[in-house]
Amino acid sequence: MASVPDEPTAGRDRKRSGEAQSDRVRAWRAGRRLALSSIFEADFGQRTPGAVLERHLAQEGAPEAAALAREIVTAVVEHRADIDAMIERIAPQYPVVQLARMDRALLRSAVGEVLHSAATPPRVAIAEWVELARTYSGDPARRLVNGVLGRIAAERATGQARPSQRPADHPSDTPMPESSPEEGASDHRYLRASEEDRR
Numbered sequence: 001m002a003s004v005p006d007e008p009t010a011g012r013d014r015k016r017s018g019e020a021q022s023d024r025v026r027a028w029r030a031g032r033r034l035a036l037s038s039i040f041e042a043d044f045g046q047r048t049p050g051a052v053l054e055r056h057l058a059q060e061g062a063p064e065a066a067a068l069a070r071e072i073v074t075a076v077v078e079h080r081a082d083i084d085a086m087i088e089r090i091a092p093q094y095p096v097v098q099l100a101r102m103d104r105a106l107l108r109s110a111v112g113e114v115l116h117s118a119a120t121p122p123r124v125a126i127a128e129w130v131e132l133a134r135t136y137s138g139d140p141a142r143r144l145v146n147g148v149l150g151r152i153a154a155e156r157a158t159g160q161a162r163p164s165q166r167p168a169d170h171p172s173d174t175p176m177p178e179s180s181p182e183e184g185a186s187d188h189r190y191l192r193a194s195e196e197d198r199r
Contacts, residue, residue, distance in 0.1 A: 023064075024064060027062050027063075027064035027065040027068070028064065028065070028068050028120070028128075029128065030060075030062065030065040030069075031064065031065035031066065031067070031068030031069040031072070032068065032069070032072065032109070032113070032128060032129070032132060033132070034053060034056050034057065034060075034065060034066075034069040035053065035068070035069040035072035035073050035076075035109050035112075035113075036105055036106065036109050036132060036136070037052075037056060038050075038052040038053035038056060038069070038073055039072075039073065039076055039105040039108055039109050040101060040102060040105035043101045043104065043105060044101075048077075049073045049076065049077055050073060050074075050077065053069055053070065053073050056069075057069070068113075068117070068119065068120075071113075071116070071117055071119070072109055072112050072113050072117065073112075075112035075113065075115070075116035075117070076108045076109060076112040079112065079115070079116060080108065083107075083108050083111045083112060083115070084096045084108070086111060086115075086152065087107050087108075087111060087148055090147070090148050090151045090152065091144065091147065091148055094144065096108075100137070102136055102137050102141070103133075103137055103141045103144065106129065106132060106133050106136065106137060106141060106145055107144070107145060107148060109129070110125070110126075110129035110132075110133075110145055110148075110149055111148065111149070111152060113125045113129070114126065114129075114149055114152055114153065114156075115152065115156075122149075122153045122156065123153070125149075126146070126149040126150065126153060129145055129149060130142055130145055130146045130149070133145040133146075
């Protein structure tokens with residue numbers, strides 16, 4: 001009886017490498033959701049973002065997801081004033097304190113990763129956070145996150161990203177929502193989506 005030939009070593013290695021990459025992408029997505037959930041929940045003022053995150057990680061925390069979530073939460077906590085100043089400089093018509101809680105958590109977490117994560121290329125982080133904004137808040141928030149992150153990435157590429165800079169007018173090339181972010185944000189919808197993620 002003829003035996004089935006073994007899969008070539010190079011093919012097996014490529015397959016393992018592809019599976020490892022897919023696992024890493026899934027873990028990082030989970031890490032972003034955990035960070036977002038922690039920043040969002042902490043905005044209600046009952047616990048610190050770090051304490052909320054550790055509670056979440058006790059329930060579900062793959063090592064790579066936990067590492068990225070901690071990195072994002074730490075960036076937001078340590079650099080929140082600079083992050084908020086940068087958001088308001090780029091999108092002055094949307095003061096951070098007036099945004100819906102979900103939109104505020106999305107922007108702070110996204111900017112925190114883009115500016116302070118050594119592991120994630122900015123282009124990848126932007127695509128992931130734009131999708132999270134669409135999922136958890138809606139299209140106006142998706143456009144707001146895309147516009148803010150796109151401008152930050154462009155400024156970083158030219159060495160101009162400084163939170164304290166405040167131009168006199170809003171840059172016309174940065175896409176912004178036509179409607180209020182409040183219309184696109186729903187704390188209730190976020191909680192429902194979060195419950196579905198755990199299933």
